[in-house]
Amino acid sequence: MSSTAEKLLVLLRDGRKLFGILRSFDQFANAVLEGAYERVIVGDLYSDIPLGLYVIRGENVVLIGEVDLEREDLPPHMKRVSTAEIKRADEHFLGGIGTYRYKDSLKGAEGFQAQKAEREATDLKGLIRKRMEFLDMD
Secondary structure (H helix, E strand, O other), rough: OOOOOOOOEEEEEOOOOEEEEEEEOOOOOOOOEEEEEEEEEEOOOOEEEEEEEHHHHHHHHHEEEEOOOOOOOOOOOOOOOOOHHHHHHHHHHHHOOOOHHHHHOOOOHHHHHHHHHHHHEEEEEEEHHHHHHHOOOO
């Protein structure tokens, strides 16, 4: 990254996807984004939740990438919805338990997030085993 006026995608450890204009960064990957927003995707729906000026602690960063402003960043079948609609869709998708994004309105959301991650890991493990069945030499 050569300049501090690039639009970036920052993928965080907890799975959030943040976009914004890079204004500052350091050797620890701490970064300041201006005009930042979080993109929440649920199925074919998405919403951009405005965050404003946002400071990201480097230890939470998984990936930083420059966004090509001349290319469409989402497939054409994706539909943009309001923040309220994406919250409803997310809660419906998770069986009404909510996620970390809305923990201020939910009790024990951290536990639900851990349960969701465990379910996803178990599902992925099953999928990998299924795909690897052809290697079974019995």
